[in-house]
Amino acid sequence: MTDDRPVPAEHSAAGQSDGDAEQPEGERGAAAPSAEGQGFWHGRSALLMPALLTAFSLFLLIGAAVIPAGDTDFPGPRFFPIILGCAGLVLAALLALGVLRTPEPVAETSGRSFRTHSDFVSLAWVVGGFLAFALLLPWLGWILAGALVFWCTAHGFGSRRPLFDILTALFLSSVIYLVFGTGLGLNLPSGILGGGF
Amino acid sequence: MEQLDLLMQGFAGALTPINLLWVVVGCLLGTAVGVLPGLGSSMAVALLLPMTFALDPTAAFILFAGVYFGGLFGDSTMAILLNTPGQASAIASTFEGHRMASSGRAPQALATAAIGAFIGGMIASILVVFLSPTLVALSSAFGPAEFFALALFAFVATSSVVSDNVLKGLAALIFGIGITVIGVDGVSGLPRFTLGLPQVFDGISLVTVTVAVLALGEVLYIASRVRRVKEDLHVRKGEGRPFLSRREFADAAPAWARGTAIGLPFGVIPAGGAEVPTFLAYEAERRIDRRRKLPMFGKGAIRGLAAPEAAGNATTGMAMGALLALGLPVSATAAIMLAAFRQYGLQPGPLLFENSADLVWPLLASFFLAMVVLLIINLPFAQLWAKLLLIPKPQLYAGIALFCGLGIWATSGAVFDLLLLLGIAVVGFLMRRYDYPVAPLMIGMVLGPLAETSLRDALLSSVGDPRVLVASPIAIVIYGLLAVVVALSARAAVRKRMRRDV
Numbered sequence: 001m002t003d004d005r006p007v008p009a010e011h012s013a014a015g016q017s018d019g020d021a022e023q024p025e026g027e028r029g030a031a032a033p034s035a036e037g038q039g040f041w042h043g044r045s046a047l048l049m050p051a052l053l054t055a056f057s058l059f060l061l062i063g064a065a066v067i068p069a070g071d072t073d074f075p076g077p078r079f080f081p082i083i084l085g086c087a088g089l090v091l092a093a094l095l096a097l098g099v100l101r102t103p104e105p106v107a108e109t110s111g112r113s114f115r116t117h118s119d120f121v122s123l124a125w126v127v128g129g130f131l132a133f134a135l136l137l138p139w140l141g142w143i144l145a146g147a148l149v150f151w152c153t154a155h156g157f158g159s160r161r162p163l164f165d166i167l168t169a170l171f172l173s174s175v176i177y178l179v180f181g182t183g184l185g186l187n188l189p190s191g192i193l194g195g196g197f
Numbered sequence: 198m199e200q201l202d203l204l205m206q207g208f209a210g211a212l213t214p215i216n217l218l219w220v221v222v223g224c225l226l227g228t229a230v231g232v233l234p235g236l237g238s239s240m241a242v243a244l245l246l247p248m249t250f251a252l253d254p255t256a257a258f259i260l261f262a263g264v265y266f267g268g269l270f271g272d273s274t275m276a277i278l279l280n281t282p283g284q285a286s287a288i289a290s291t292f293e294g295h296r297m298a299s300s301g302r303a304p305q306a307l308a309t310a311a312i313g314a315f316i317g318g319m320i321a322s323i324l325v326v327f328l329s330p331t332l333v334a335l336s337s338a339f340g341p342a343e344f345f346a347l348a349l350f351a352f353v354a355t356s357s358v359v360s361d362n363v364l365k366g367l368a369a370l371i372f373g374i375g376i377t378v379i380g381v382d383g384v385s386g387l388p389r390f391t392l393g394l395p396q397v398f399d400g401i402s403l404v405t406v407t408v409a410v411l412a413l414g415e416v417l418y419i420a421s422r423v424r425r426v427k428e429d430l431h432v433r434k435g436e437g438r439p440f441l442s443r444r445e446f447a448d449a450a451p452a453w454a455r456g457t458a459i460g461l462p463f464g465v466i467p468a469g470g471a472e473v474p475t476f477l478a479y480e481a482e483r484r485i486d487r488r489r490k491l492p493m494f495g496k497g498a499i500r501g502l503a504a505p506e507a508a509g510n511a512t513t514g515m516a517m518g519a520l521l522a523l524g525l526p527v528s529a530t531a532a533i534m535l536a537a538f539r540q541y542g543l544q545p546g547p548l549l550f551e552n553s554a555d556l557v558w559p560l561l562a563s564f565f566l567a568m569v570v571l572l573i574i575n576l577p578f579a580q581l582w583a584k585l586l587l588i589p590k591p592q593l594y595a596g597i598a599l600f601c602g603l604g605i606w607a608t609s610g611a612v613f614d615l616l617l618l619l620g621i622a623v624v625g626f627l628m629r630r631y632d633y634p635v636a637p638l639m640i641g642m643v644l645g646p647l648a649e650t651s652l653r654d655a656l657l658s659s660v661g662d663p664r665v666l667v668a669s670p671i672a673i674v675i676y677g678l679l680a681v682v683v684a685l686s687a688r689a690a691v692r693k694r695m696r697r698d699v
Contacts, residue, residue, distance in 0.1 A: 046631045048627060048631070049365075049368065049627060049628070049631050049633060050368075052624070052627065053368050053371065053372070056371070056372060056375055057371070057375075059390070060375055060378070060390070063389065063390040064389070067382075067387055067389055068387065074656065074657070074660075074661040075652065075653040075656040075657060075661070076384075076385060077382040077384065077385045077387050077389055079653065079656075080378060080648075080649040080652065080653070081375075081378045081389065081390070084371055084374055084375050084378070087367075087371060088368070088371040088375070091364055091367055091368050091371060092368070094364055095364050095365070095368060098364065117630075118421035118422070118630060119420070119421050119422065119423070119424055119425055120421075122420045122421060122423065122424060123417060123420055123421050123626075125420075126416065126417055126420045126598065127417065127619065127623065129598075130413070130598060130602070130615075130619050130622075131616075131619060133602055133615070134602070134612055134615035134616050134618075134619060135612065135616075137602075137606070137612065137615070138612065142606075146599050146602065146603070149595075149598055149599055149602055150595040150596065150598070150599050151595070153416070153420075153591070153594060153595035153598040153599075154591040154592055154594075154595040155591070156420050156591075157419075157420055157423050157424075157590055157591035157594055157595065158423060158424045158590075158591060159589070159591035159592065159595075165591070165592070165595075168592060169595070172596060172599065173599065176599070176603060180251075180603065180607070184251040185251075186251070186607050187610060188606070
């Protein structure tokens, strides 16, 4: 089947590098020299996913229990969610066991080593920017809020041209406002720019 | 030849200037996102989904068809020139395709891929046209028990075949199906899991989940890595005639044919899209190559590229047929198309051909047009498309984030849905970070309601007797096939593990 496919000669494809937990020890050691002695959580942050699945399964089970389904016939509205919740709990336990027995540290491919695999500063910019966009959109209006999410995302991605980004952001959100709001009749909020003072 | 007549009428509908414009726009957009690294056609269709509010159904689906096929062409262009497959279905093309490009035969590789994709897609579209009555007749024999079997097949096959780790695939599936039980229960009319929020009484929109998982989640994942990964963005240049010599053509032709033959059946099997058939086609060519006098694999074998390209597009084309005639999405992209149909209040399946013939046949006709347009814009201009890589990443992904927000605001107009989008996108990011496949989540989200209602309908009609689920021959055949799929993927997993231990 698909198991013995060759790896491209020069370098593995960009999107795949994240899953290379099966690399030989030697290579991984060279990439991240401080792989040992990083404590229990090194490579075990993947426990987050089983935890999330457990929480979701419990949500399904508890939610199913409180459905007021007294007089419905046998496969009622509780039936399916309870199956899902139980399956979810079993899966979460198996996944957690797997992570505990064999941690999955991700090989660092850039040749440098970082404290965490993910760049939380970048992430915070993007998530924060989008959060601000979502909350401020009705008040700021589409043009300003859209420019805000664009600028924060670009900054989070490492753009070092803030002024250029502001101009691009305002240009793009204005174009969208004109095309979709004015042209196609989509209800985009005009906010404080629309005379809301 | 009733089918031909209908198809001709379809062409008449699709060949209006405005619809032709949508075909071309779709093909250009699809190729563009396919070319950009990290973006695939499923993300493009997800981002375009909210645009359905502004277009009439025919125009929207013609646009989607162009994007859908265009993404595949663009993906393979980048797989060859840059060794970065945009979607899993383009991975098999990188092996020999990128080697051809590295050894100075980039134009030939691009031509092989484009022609292969064209042949696979064309044959699949022709088959869809002539098989659709059969598929429709078949699906009318389906009752609740059969539909449940089919949904179960899709669930298990997607989770076990597509992902390396079955447990992770199943976990993603639980998330997907679990989201669909939120909202008012369709059978009993009771609200479930709403936490008292009136915003979720209608359930969580598939559009929100799709854009969150496939677009914004991807943006977050790339943000988490972008400043740490150095990418090799050196595009392999190729000089000379961008076409094949007669010898190369003769060399590739049987591989195109075999790839198409391998890809076609997978279009109607709900096993997660074109990834499996592309690898199968690649493996088949490799085995045949080993027996030849001068094995070419590993040195840029034209056949190793031709077969997976043809297989990928054959599967994709057939998948559209399965979606239209059976209402069954076999891949994430098809799942989003299904969501688009529902946006218009249309339900793909047997009745669609009867009730909306004026939509279906122009759409099928537009497949053929899209193939021709894509061949024209990809064959001579592939090197031009590679110029898209000059768009700086920060601005590109900032634009995508902005469009995610626009799309969700367009469909719902509520801050609540934007927050929901962000929340699910964070889950999507975590899934990518810890290597959980997102395809099972999408399939679960799309087929979850079908699975639940058909299971409950079947059990209600039999007063709780579970034997009703295996009472019909069709259901038994589906479960039998499922057992074969599970056995095969288990065997592959065991072999992989043993090889690793050696």
